[in-house]
Amino acid sequence: MLIVKDLSVERIDKKIFENINLSLTPGNITILRGKNGSGKTTLLKAILNLIEPSFGSIFWKGKLLKNNFYDFYNHTTYIADTTSSLRKLTIKDNVNIWKKFFISNIGDAQIETALKTLKLDNYLNKKVATLSFGETKKLEFLRLIIENKKVWILDEPFSNLDEDSIELMKQTFEDHSSKEGSIIFSSHQNPGIYVTEEIEL
């Protein structure tokens, strides 16, 4: 599905990373590991065609990604290390906006169950600004369910999460992988998830 070949990114004569190769097929889970500033987020952005690489190519379904990126986007959910939920609005409003904006075919019952699992069902009418960072992060993961896409690209998904939430995410990853979904995520360390490929930056 997705192939990254000899990818390098430079910025103002400084090499961020070079010669990265990876392939993502259905069911694959790939982890990008590295210290702060090693270029994990930059690599994810390059894969999303948001950054022009200095060398190398990315292919999606056999075609160059930059000629085919909207098709890639149709199959991809990206969760950044920032929170995209609208802080001035309530959880309920955010969920409604996401559901409509992503033309989601996920039913209300399924979203309710996900909110319960994430332990956010009691805060539906609370503004996101009043939630803790961990809760906001968990709300962000609800987009994975709402968008219901095959490829997940996640930047530092485990930061600021408690042990229960990390365990829940691990199960979600395994479940998605078993349904032929693919995941690329960046992390300082692997919190014990079975991964098919590990890339050190």
Place this chain on the structure above:
Amino acid sequence: MNFLNKIIFFYYREYKLNMSGAQDILTNIIFFFISIFIFIFSIGPDKQTISIIGVGILWTLLLLSSTLSLRKFYQDDFENGNLIIMHLNGFSFGFIAILKTFSHFIFVQIPFLLSIPIACILLNIANDKLFYLFASFSIGSLILSCLGSISSSMNLMNQRNFLLGSVMVMIFSVPIIIFSVGIINMEESFNSLINILFGILLIVFAINPWASGLCLKLSLENN
């Protein structure tokens, strides 16, 4: 059909956001009216003088007030990653710029448009000039929104001096002020002046998606 729905729900999102921050819109309007009062107090009670320079004051204040909200044009969506999400949801950066420009026009400029009749009473502007004022502001404000979009997208990476964006808009809005005030003061040249204003709108409207889209892309690349 899906794409049209996405556009509709983009504006639903903008509506929700703007309604939750309605105090920002209200503050802009209050700034506008307080500035009118300050002008009136500083000029004095001479109705004739106020009536002559009223249109110029009104346009200047509309320009200043609408630049107040420029900082918010893209900044929030840029910082919380929503620009990327919109792009991943099928909108090109240029198209995002067009959508955001109309959103700025609807939620920031239209409240000013609606408050013009009250401002006309305060500034002793004749009722028969109201139509010309509406016509010039409808086109002029859309031009200001396009200029605002370009300057805000250019300033996304500029964390230190955001006033630079407002300065840019004010410099480029000089021709708009000239023709807009001209329309109201020289009613016999209405057709020719409104056509010139419309021409300026078409130029900035054509440039806006390219310039803003490129600036958004560059800012996200370098963020």
